[in-house]
Amino acid sequence: MDWDLKEELRDCLVAAAPYGGPIALLRNPWRKEKAASVRPVLEIYSASGMPLASLLWKSGPVVSLGWSAEEELLCVQEDGVVLVYGLHGDFRRHFSMGNEVLQNRVLDARIFHTEFGSGVAILTGAHRFTLSANVGDLKLRRMPEVPGLQSAPSCWTTLCQDRVAHILLAVGPDLYLLDHAACSSVTPPGLAPGVSSFLQMAVSFTYRHLALFTDTGYIWMGTASLKEKLCEFNCNIRAPPKQMVWCSRPRSKERAVVVAWERRLMVVGDAPESIQFVLDEDSYLVPELDGVRIFSRSTHEFLHEVPVASEEIFKIASMAPGALLLEAQKEYEKESQKADEYLREIQELGQLTQAVQQCIEAAGHEHRPDMQKSLLRAASFGKCFLDRFPPDSFVRMCQDLRVLNAVRDYHIGIPLTYSQYKQLTIQVLLDRLVLRRLYPLAIQICEYLRLPEVQGVSRILAHWACYKVQQKDVSDEDVARAINQKLGDTPGVSYSDIAARAYGCGRTELAIKLLEYEPRSGEQVPLLLKMKRSKLALSKAIESGDTDLVFTVLLHLKNELNRGDFFMTLRNQPMALSLYRQRIEGRVAALQTAADAFYKAKNEFAAKATEDQMRLLRLQRRLEDELGGRFLDLSLHDTVTTLILGGHNKRAEQLARDFRIPDKRLWWLKLTALADLEDWEELEKFSKSKKSPIGYLPFVEICMKQHNKYEAKKYTSRVGPEQKVKALLLVGDVAQAADVAIEHRNEAELSLVLSHCTGATDGATADKIQRARAQAQKK
């Protein structure tokens, strides 16, 4: 251990995180003989004893320390307040465990880990339990009362079954299980008689097993559900152990419990004998997934069950295939023919594949690189004699071991075993490296393992950048430049996240600089708004061409600025202005103001049209009053038509004059209206009133449309010569049409007539035209 501890461990509150995590020590806690002048010191060390942080404790008395799954240090104070610190001693947040806890003070507390995260369980001075299953999402649960509980339980622990946290406590010879609804008394099956009190209990890392230590020096081991007994052991030591933890390997059949007293360590399991160690120093046990870490002032050791593969290979006189292969390889290096003999022996048994696998697996469990190497060499040697051995397990093991050796390094200090590493996954390991600010190592690992950039390198770079912006002593310029240089356009890095972090640290200018590098406007704008740089946000939003974004800013601005400023801002951004006008204010159109506006805008045409419309509206109102019927909102044309249809010819003409309706329109209008009325007499009168400005063909057409051939014929004679043929054809006088066409000597007209000649009736006419044509051609 690298640390230089002055005190004994027993004088400190100790907490060590699993998975080779850091160790926290609170020195000089509140001992009975209060030395008021000496404030306690909180120190955090890496697993190898490298100091990470040290700070003077200024808050209230601490009852318990613990690490959360995110490697945050939870300090439970006597008043029920939990303070959360980061790995580097930076204060994160705090929360309280409720009023009840505050009143009754904390007697004892435990930090435990479930699949939801890390939880806190508290025993109050009123002998009640309060727990929260996840400190990230704080929900306090007060456990039911234990009937007849007058004093603190002799020991207690949290269990986690079916995703629910329970509390198991021992009071005298009785065991109680608390869940959030009820308290039930339980008895472990097969418990030896004569127990008057339980001194210690331990739950395994996976919450599957439970061990109980009684005052008779008897240890009961069984499942955590208390339904089955696994084994028992009598160690005949009545002194209460300092610590008791499970030491077993996942999926292993062997189960063992490590019990520690001041100077003695005992491993007991399903065997009549126990293994005993002597502890030279005051030590502390950390339960791990596959064993127990034991550290003291000078050493840090790992106690675990020997994995099957290692056992097979290294057992004395082992004839397991792996052992033979290792031997064969050694002989091969000595250039001895024995190598061949060993190899042959394995091959005869057909166990070479198994041998290689054993060697690879055993290598994983070795901590010393030279042993790893020799085992891997053996595996690789054996592999040569196999046809189709998939190489990936070997390759992966080599990679994993390199990573593991790197993090186990003294300076890094994360002593992970292979099984822990697999359970933790590389992603979490990277996170933990990032948490320790070991960015270069993390990046090297990513690059070495060829992780996809988004998950690997760029994520780490982003974390690095977020850390970088917190360094307050470096100028904004330098930080921004340094970050951009390192990050460049690495995909998956969000500059806006970094900028948000910078803003969080109060470095707005830096945040804006960083945002300049953000390519996605959608990410820039919201942050700019948050930083109250609305105008910048607006221009960015407009640049992006994303209307939605512009609206976001506009609505934000409208709330933020007063009306005048708001419109001044808009004036400089025509696109925003047009958007605003179109959607938000709505269109208010009162005709007079419209006309005034048109005049101001020098759009005289529109102004005039608007005024005309005002005049028309007034007139229509009067017409409705005088004549009845509906006139409002009709167009001018329709108004006149309605008047004619109603027989108010005089008024119609007056209106036409007032509004200067052109003659052509009036004629068309009157013609259509009169024909609709079938007022043929009036129509004829009208046709003779003066020379028609639209000619007389429309008269013929309109009569025919009403199927009045008689009236139509009246007008054919007045149709001008160039349209005569058409008119005659319209009324169905093919013969006369032919005559006129021939007279005109017009080829187009002739063929038009010809196309109207049908069947026998017009046979003569058709002949006539053909003759005329022939004549014309002769000429």
Place this chain on the structure above:
Amino acid sequence: MAFPHRPDAPELPDFSMLKRLARDQLIYLLEQLPGKKDLFIEADLMSPLDRIANVSILKQHEVDKLYKVESKPAVSSSEQLCFLVRPRIKNMRYIANLVNADKLAGRTRKYKVIFSPQKFYACEMVLEEEGIYGDVSCDEWAFSLLPLDVDLLSMELPEFFRDYFLEGDQRWINTVAQALHLLSTLYGPFPNCYGIGRCAKMSYELWRKLEDEEDGETKGRRPEIGHIFLLDRDMDFVTALCSQVVYEGLVDDTFRIKCGSVDFGPEVTSSDKSLKVLLNAEDKVFNEIRNEHFSNVFGFLSQKARNLQAQYDRRRGMDIKQMKNFVSQELKGLKQEHRLLSLHIGACESIMKKKTKQDFQELIKTEHALLEGFNIRESTSYIEEHIDRQVSPIESLRLMCLLSITENGLIPKDYRSLKTQYLQSYGPEHLLTFSNLRRAGLLTEQAPGDTLTAVESKVSKLVTDKAAGKITDAFSSLAKRSNFRAISKKLNLIPRVDGEYDLKVPRDMAYVFSGAYVPLSCRIIEQVLERRSWQGLDEVVRLLNCSELAFTDMTKEDKASSESLRLILVVFLGGCTFSEISALRFLGREKGYRFIFLTTAVTNSARLMEAMSEVKA
């Protein structure tokens, strides 16, 4: 003459995947609200939804009753309400009213709003204003591409045209970019990209940005579609404004094809019921006539009828076994064909009736005169008469726009008089319509500073009125101020007519307008594809006022197979017409390409004009 593709024509990609994707996503969203629920659907989304998931699929996912989102409140008793809407303020108010009414009545229900194709902040803002933001959950149904046909994808966003080209609202560009992104993830990267227009450029850039953000996915894939061409509608309004004479276009103009299907009324079905008919390549009869000039369709249909009769007649000489075969195998197909045939004949008759009534020939003649740029005065008075007679507000507007664009703006005198006439006919609210049209550049006034106009007005002061008209005519035929005219000349849009244009065996794309005019948009595409770039088209680009806005982007990798290089995705931003589709299909047949169309919506002249009109509230 059916649809004879060259034998080497490339296969179209299978776009049904888009439908499946949209359906799965919708089902996922519906399943997020477990249990029985009532579904409120926006009217605009009903037809597209029907193409994706029919009622029985919705029922399978526990949709109980269906309601239309409309102005009047709906009475639903379900405990869970789900709204499927476009992101519009109006809809938010509707939902808010419903939720607040429940609150007043002390009722608590679950509400879920699904926005398609995406959600806008402004909508959430309204929900917040109405105080119901916390009561509803919002989701997005990113359904932006509906395959209407084997080669036609529509975004079904008719409002795109007005929002972008009139209001300058760019919110849909993101949607377009997302849609392009989806296409490129599904059908591989597009090695060659071309485009013209501001919107095209913005969409393209946004799309590229999206691709860059999550690159690596499409890399290394073989492209399925060799080219993509983005085109803004405002590059070519002329084509969209012309009357359509190709069968499919004509059906659209007459009956309005909605979301790939059309409602044939009683006059077509010759019964007393209307019938909804799906118009796509699966309709064998339709598939053969859709791209034909209307004058050929009747002949073709009667030929088809005769063939059908002959096939029916075959059964006379059959023995029992053959008869059995006939009944089991062919009869059903024949009957189906028979049904379709009678429908299309009915449609043709109905079209004929309508078109002859309105002097369709005259109209077409005027249009052609406008396109070619002669007899401007005559055309102007034709339009005036059109307005005076109140033939149709939309048609009149269309003709005025056509006149304005082909002439590069109306002469101030004409502009005033036509406008006055129009307002007299249809009411003053159209002042706003005219203002809209001016903003969109569809109907403009020539700047009075124009030198020729100045000369003209001076001259006209000196002579009598009648003579002035003639002089104006003379000037306008002399003047080269119209960009359209110049472009038309440059790109040879008006084919030289020697003799009759044979519409049965078309020579070029002009056949879609009776041989009078090659659609400008299609010609641009043709030219660019031929050159594989904009090179040599600088003058045209300049005339289109797009010097900065034409772009090409080619990747050097030649992973694309020759097959895929002949597949071209044309993206019309602001809508395309069936005439353009037909013209490009024709071009494809000639050159061995296949075109795939992606449009914000299928449009036609009437829809464009309606989008610009201000109707009485």
